[in-house]
Amino acid sequence: MSIDFALARENMVEQQVRPWDVLDVRVLDTLARLPRDAFVADALRSLAYADTALPIGHGETMMKPVLEGRALQALLPTEAESVLEIGAGNGYLTACLARLSRETVGIERHADLAEAAQTRLAAQGINNATVQAADAFAWNPGRGFDVICVSGAMAAIPARFVEWLNPGGRMFVVHGRSPAMEAALVHRTVNGTRVESLFETDLPYLAGAEPVPAFTL
Template sequence: MNIDFARARETMVEQQLRPWEVFDVRVLDTLLAVPREAFVPEAVRALAYADLALPIGHGEVMMKPVLEARALQALAIAPHESVLEIGTGSGYLTACLARLGREVVSLERHADLAEAAQARLAAQGIGNATVHTADAFQWTPGRSFDVICVTGAVAEIPARFIDWLAQDGRMFVVHGRSPVMEAARVHRNVNGVRIESLFETDLPYLVGAEPAPVFTL
């Protein structure tokens, strides 16, 4: 089956993203430029631009394109800014973040996913993104970041993630209890931390960030 992926990208932007109020020109240009099909496992490549979360192994998924786009728009990444991505997955969102910012440090728990993502980034000529095999709840960056993008849900927003934000830094994170979670933008400045609700969604949890079990009699 021959698929016109360039046309599929355009259709994704016009039929999925714009109706969901993704209008940021830099974000749309990025999503038109980065070939999502190059980051999708072969078995589901035909669905690269479908309005679906796609499996990538280890029970992990690629977020729906519209959720990726809304995250990128909410972060408003400037070309000079540093980005930390928590949860590399396929490397697709990593590539988009790298196109928008100065550098990306990305963390992935699974070594095989991390290696595959780094290889895909290299194949696309993306040299300003580095993937590390690491658990975000055990890792210590030793620095701060202008932008943090968390690609898995958390029951509560971890204080350690907020601590990694530079002044005037922003973080996109989905938090709460499935099936009704809240996508939020966390903004840190001299006055403290502000959490802004963006929209409702549902996303698999980061390992280690699940809600504590509730026991009922």
């Protein structure tokens, strides 16, 4: 049985994302137009629009559509802004960010995932985004960004990522201990940082950002 991916994409937006208070027109339009099924493995295409996290290899997963929608709406990049995505995975959220921004740079620690993501971006005609293989805790961008999206959870909000924000910039990050994590928007201000709590969720940790194991007797 063939799947009507266009209908599945419409249902994802109307039945999953919009009811989760994602109401920004630009975000909804991006999710409605970009084929999520083009970014997942062939064996998982039938699940591309399901309300679930999908495996992408190396033990990593693709966020649920509702979480992607909430992250995009919280950040709301403009066509004049630059974006960094940390943990680009299969490149789908990178593509969404690129559609909303002037330019998007994604970093992914697994070289094969980064290469595949770059190929998918090119196949969709997205030429204002790049994905490179890099470990976020060893990499230095040598520049600042207006928007940063951290696509894996952190035990704590890392100062090194905040330093990559331009003044007035903002970063979406999920932090805390599973299963009670908090999604937050970190604003870089002239006086330092301001953390805006968004909602509770649970997300796999970014490699290297896991909590330090508690010592017990």
